[in-house]
Structure formats: structure tokens, C-alpha cells
Amino acid sequence: MLSDLVDGALEDAAVRREAVSLADVEQAAAEAVPAVDALEALSPRERVHIIAEIKRSSPSRGALAEISDPASLALSYQTGGASAISVLTEQRRFGGSLEDLMMVKSVVRLPVLRKDFIAEPYQVFEARAAGADLVLLIVAALDQRTLETLYNLIVELGMTPLVETHSAEEVSRALDVGASLVGVNARNLSTFELDQNLFGELADQIPSGVIRIAESAVKSAADVAHYRKAGADVVLVGEALVTGDPIATLQEFLDC
Numbered sequence: 194m195l196s197d198l199v200d201g202a203l204e205d206a207a208v209r210r211e212a213v214s215l216a217d218v219e220q221a222a223a224e225a226v227p228a229v230d231a232l233e234a235l236s237p238r239e240r241v242h243i244i245a246e247i248k249r250s251s252p253s254r255g256a257l258a259e260i261s262d263p264a265s266l267a268l269s270y271q272t273g274g275a276s277a278i279s280v281l282t283e284q285r286r287f288g289g290s291l292e293d294l295m296m297v298k299s300v301v302r303l304p305v306l307r308k309d310f311i312a313e314p315y316q317v318f319e320a321r322a323a324g325a326d327l328v329l330l331i332v333a334a335l336d337q338r339t340l341e342t343l344y345n346l347i348v349e350l351g352m353t354p355l356v357e358t359h360s361a362e363e364v365s366r367a368l369d370v371g372a373s374l375v376g377v378n379a380r381n382l383s384t385f386e387l388d389q390n391l392f393g394e395l396a397d398q399i400p401s402g403v404i405r406i407a408e409s410a411v412k413s414a415a416d417v418a419h420y421r422k423a424g425a426d427v428v429l430v431g432e433a434l435v436t437g438d439p440i441a442t443l444q445e446f447l448d449c
């Protein structure tokens with residue numbers, strides 16, 4: 194499944210590249226408003242930070258929400274106290290687009306994450322050109338050399354990489370490239386299995402000074418408290434926010 198998602202994302206990028214060349218997208222990235230400092234926005238504090246996600250559907254959960262106006266949902270997230278916004282831009286299985294990200298970026302002051310299956314530089318330049326401040330890199334989807342190349346490019350463009358892991362080995366690979374924002378996804382992207390204990394098992398391996406993010410299936414205040422206790426500085430929440438009342442849910446989760 195993960196390699197299908199990556200292949201699909203690369204095919205879609207190749208189609209966009211027919212319309213906008215690499216040189217043009219590089220130029221657009223260079224001219225974009227500079228990225229905001231996501232590390233500062235997510236730096237550990239007494240309260241948990243929430244990255245609030247905009248996601249219409251997913252291969253594991255099916256259709257979640259229509260979201261006809263991603264900008265207004267993002268504004269609700271900002272009002273509710275989110276520290277950053279994640280926008281799924283993958284089209285085939287998640288129903289997102291770079292246009293969603295641009296609309297969101299035009300209305301919020303919070304840092305915005307491009308959540309997609311990023312595997313080549315073109316997609317990183319596109320992210321910056323669309324206004325992204327953070328870019329997701331999924332360790333399981335990349336060989337170490339590509340991970341490093343993409344990581345360095347994201348940093349060169351002034352953005353922050355969020356490096357996603359799902360095992361002890363992947364955490365070491367994330368740390369080897371110098372990641373300062375490490376996510377542990379409770380969901381295995383190949384089998385879709387969930388393991389809510391994984392974050393707690395891997396958290397100790399992530400040194401202090403590196404921001405630790407717990408991702409996926411955070412559905413209740415109790416889940417937030419569970420991850421907080423296990424050492425999460427940040428939780429990334431999608432489904433619970435797009436299917437419920439976003440402001441009330443954020444406030445409840447922030448009170449943990």
C-alpha cells in the first residue's frame with residue numbers, strides 16, 4: 194500500500210510537471226513568502242501542542258468529511274488553539290490538493306504542513322511555492338540517501354521537515370539525517386494496523402531537544418493524556434477534528 198501511494202503521488206507530480214516545469218516551480222518557490230518558523234511554534238511547553246489536520250478521506254478509514262471550504266476549517270483550527278495545520282495534498286486516496294494548501298495558507302498565521310507522499314525534489318519545490326512551512330517525509334517510503342537529499346532541500350528552502358517513523362530503526366534513520374521534529378505514526382502505512390503503544394516504546398530513543406510528535410488515532414482527551422504521559426510534545430489529529438466540532442474538540446484536547 195505505501196509503495197502504491199508513493200507511485201501514485203509521483204505519477205500525479207509528473208502530470209503537473211508537464212504544465213509547470215521544474216525550473217518554473219523552483220522560481221515560484223524562490224519568490225514565495227518566506228516560511229514561518231515551525232520549530233518555534235511547536236517548541237515544548239506546559240500544554241500539549243496540536244497539529245490539526247485537514248483530510249477528506251483515507252484508505253484506512255474511507256470517506257470522512259466533505260470539507261468544501263478548507264480555509265474556513267483552518268480558521269476554526271486556529272481559533273481553537275491549534276499550533277500548526279496539516280493539509281493532506283494527496284489526491285487519489287485522501288481527496289486533497291495543493292490548492293487546498295494554498296487556500297489554507299492564505300488565511301492562517303500558523304505554520305502549514307504539506308502532508309503527502311514526498312519522494313522527489315519537484316514535490317518539495319511545489320510545497321514551498323504553495324506556501325508550505327513544513328513538509329512530511331515518511332522514512333518507510335524512502336531510502337536513506339533520498340531521505341537525506343529531501344531533508345536537506347526542505348531545510349535549504351527555509352522549511353521544516355517532519356520526519357515520520359514507525360520503528361526503532363526508522364527513528365535512528367530520522368536522527369541520522371538530523372531531524373529536529375520526529376513523528377511516530379501509530380498506524381503502519383503498509384498494513385494499516387494501529388499500535389497505540391508504539392509511541393511510548395520509541396519515545397526514549399528520541400533525545401531531548403528533538404520535538405516528539407504522536408500521530409494517528411488520537412480520538413479522545415484520554416488518548417491525548419496517554420501520549421502526553423509517554424512524552425509527546427505534540428499530537429497530530431485528523432479524523433476527530435474533521436468529523437466532530439473542531440473548536441470544542443481542540444479545546445478539550447488542549448486541556449489534557
Ligand SMILES: O=P(O)(O)OC[C@@H](O)[C@@H](O)c1c[nH]c2ccccc12
Binds near residue numbers: 357429
Ligand atoms: O486521522 P487521524 O487518525 O487523526 O490521523 C492523522 C494523521 O496521523 C494521519 O493522517 C497520517 C499520519 N501519517 C500519515 C502519512 C500520510 C497520510 C496520512 C497520515
